[in-house]
Amino acid sequence: NAGVMQNPRHLVRRRGQEARLRCSPMKGHSHVYWYRQLPEEGLKFMVYLQKENIIDESGMPKERFSAEFPKEGPSILRIQQVVRGDSAAYFCASSTGTANTGELFFGEGSRLTVL
């Protein structure tokens, strides 16, 4: 059973470009979480999605950021018109979502560098 797969692992963008980060959850998992981690800082929650639904997006910046988890295919975190402050590691996690078994499985992260 493959783990949570994130790609690309490293992404370099110039200011103003778009960044798309993909996350394929573990098989059988229907819940996906996205977190951002700035250098030397903790993980900041961004968004929690279930298939085709956004459950909690309270951590998403109001502009330029969007996330989706379609019925088929990976979850996508999209950052439009990137700025230097968007440089960070973006982690995706998945879970079965059942009750409070609660175990999150994390990917190895996508490291975005904005020049």
Place this chain on the structure above:
Amino acid sequence: DAKTTQPNSMESNEEEPVHLPCNHSTISGTDYIHWYRQLPSQGPEYVIHGLTSNVNNRMASLAIAEDRKSSTLILHRATLRDAAVYYCILRDYGQNFVFGPGTRLSVLP
């Protein structure tokens, strides 16, 4: 979200037990206590979780106070590979997982 408080950092000697504390005085009756850790340059990994009773697994033990306002993660014999940031998280069903700053554990050879 309920809050947790952890020391910023702790040190341990290799092969000695480590007790990592977490205070969560505002915990609600349906909050589970979760522990994750993050090794350098990696994504977090699950360690253990519990509700009221103490829990043991192959990685660690979780001791939960009777009033549930605090808990302690116990690593029975620290190894160099246990050096990581350890996060204590409260989570109710359907909520997201909110990570605080955690405790940075250093293990000395």
